[in-house]
Amino acid sequence: MSLTRAGCLALDANDPLAQHRSAFALPDGIVYLDGNSLGALPVTTAARVREVIEDEWGRGLIGSWNDAGWIDASRRAGSKIARLIGAADDEVICADSTSVNLFKVLAAALRLEQRRPPVTEHVRDVILSERGSFPTDLYVAQAIAEISGGRCRLVTVSADDIAYHIDDGTAVLLLTHVDYRSGRMHDMRELTRRAHFAGALTVWDLAHSAGALPVDLAEAGADFAVGCGYKYLNGGPGAPAFVFVARRHLHAMADDRFAQPLAGWFGHRAPFEFSPEYEPAAGIDRFGVGTPSIIALAALECGVDTVLAAGIDALRSKSVQLTQLFIDLVDNRCANLGLGLASPREAARRGSQVCYAHDHASPVMQALIGRGVVGDYRPGQAGEPGILRFGFAPLYLRFADVWDAVEALRDILATRAWDRPKFIERRAVT
Template sequence: MTTPSDGLGAGSPAPVLDRAACVRLDDADPLRSLRDEFLLPPGTIYLDGNSLGARPTGAAERAQEVIAEEWGTGLIRSWNDAGWFDLPAKLGEKVAGIVGGGAGTTVVTDTTSINLFKVASAACRIQAADAPERSVILTQRENFPSDIYMLEGLVEQLGDGYEVRLVDDAEVAAGFPNALTDEVAVVVLTHVNYRTGRLFDMAETTAAIHAGGALAIWDLCHSAGALEVDLAGAGADMAVGCTYKFLNGGPGSPAFVWVSEALQTRFSQPLSGWWGHRQPFEMEPSYTPADGIRRYLTGTQGILSMSVAEVGLDVFGRVDMADVRAKSLALSDLFIELVDARLSHHPVEVVTPREHAARGSQVSITHPEGFAVMSALITRGIIGDYREPEVLRFGLTPLYVGYADVWDTVEALREILDDRLWDVPQHKVRGAVT
């Protein structure tokens, strides 16, 4: 495996196959102190930050401050006095620094699905003006389903021959040799596959999309805060993402939307609410979009959740994303190495790519009884999650996951599989959320 001290690609150090060596790696970890920035229950190994990040230290206090002081005492004055009105843009600047967006390109608002609807609609309208013969939205077959659903809903609204077409990940990785026809107007891609953890090369893929005459929209839900992203450098057109996964914003915390400077004023977005108006407090009866990225706002923002999300974002002001990425790869190298060495006698397969350039910040493995196995693991205080079909996902958040955590997780998996501890009724009962 590669360790942070080795440097990426700096040779092939000896395998790390004992817990003591993992503890030594934790002791030498330059990001070790950041674990104190998060509050996790004692005895818990949390490997589901790719679904919901851990609670940052200070999040509860910030929520109490907003409730008791800014709302309780300041009341409506806090829209000005506490800076509530400016929060979408203020937080957007912090997100832009994490995803390589540049100043004035990002706002934090709404949900990922709603933001995708906004930018996909805007992109289609831009293409309708520039290339009216193009009416296909292309997206991954293995995209997160909500993205596909929103695109299907959009083409119903657009009518006039618009359609959604699905493309396999292998076709995307190969540079669209067949799918990117002259009918395609917009391509919507998830940067990291939510199920397998496969990472796509943003710069190369965006270049291929542009060469085919289409616009590129990226979903960054599984990459923002987990690896280095350079939207502007990659030449992307638009992007969306959430703050509740690797950015640790809290359950249901607001998402973000990014639009390149060149496209921000080409068309207004379809959900033309008053917060996106050029002069919202003039109360004009007709809509005039704001200049720049603020036009992608819609209605009144959720100030409590937005204020709490800022606590998680502020942690990233103290880290270098290159260090985060290096540790992420080292952790996933170790995880894959241990699965290969300790679970090979079971029907387990690593479905996450082994190549660094094609790997996000999770390790996904399959097992025929994946749901029950994950349930048994969670009862031990090791929390990952399950996705159909048969996929156990382990999100590796470098800010609070360590090397010994990885060792302990695979060791617990070995015991659960060796002793068939998953094969009891309690581990086969599914709740509403899996």
């Protein structure tokens, strides 16, 4: 790969995905490296949301639940996402947030485990997860352990040790496929195989995978998964999340009314019968809870369509090129400036983000943002230096943007331009 700006421009000229950038309303002069936190705005979204508001809601009023297909919106968006994650369209529904969906699937997985005949004498009561997981995953697991009255407990270990800790005490393996802090990717197939061998079920958090790289839940034999709509799926701030449950488990829980414990009327077999007794819907619909957010689902569908239009394999191949280019350029142009690569060098073990540790990561990121290079900052683990996080959304990122970002980073580090009070002050969202 050529390490000049002209070389980057040549890569852009030959990029088969280049025209997809025009599907986004990006401000001029910005290099947006934060699509792993909040995806960019698709140009179709504003018109579609306006249509939902003015026509479907404004004119159609309540009739739009039937006439505009609102009642199917959660499943419609879910079936589009299913195509990106190797699932069938009756295994995915969009609803709530990732955190809420984690609660549902973790509780469902534990309940399925408890209903299985024990294989050994050993008590199977552990939710096994990674110490550095995104906090919400750990908070939800802690809450479930607490309210279980001692029937399960959360055990967290380092990423490298996960495989060794899966044993006949493990009830559920709860992992984020691509780590939010380092971009490190777990081998979903191998860890799922190990979990199943030990008699455990798996819950995968796909927040940093869905829409960024091909995921094949069916091939991996995954049991449950959740993920965000607002990152690589471009669904907008607070977009509805998704939840996947393998069909075999949906069948297995058919006779268990509260297998999914957040029993709400949108998970009921027939919400409009208004029956006082909860009877869950068949299949994935029981993972719905309350009234879905129709405007947000319309925006989410526009975002997912941008990913489907490009094709996930093409996106992954460009993502690998972009992240590799970034690493190569930082190696070459930012040597001895205090950056430590915090992501795997090997592309196959990396999601679509590259992170660097730096002693002054937070003000460095603020200085970068001041120059129009937008990434984000995350605190390091256990007293380690903070992390500069750069996400690469191949739908709208150009190779020349990567060059420009690295040049800005080099200059800010070399001149200590980050060392200003306005960059040192911490804002509410980093």
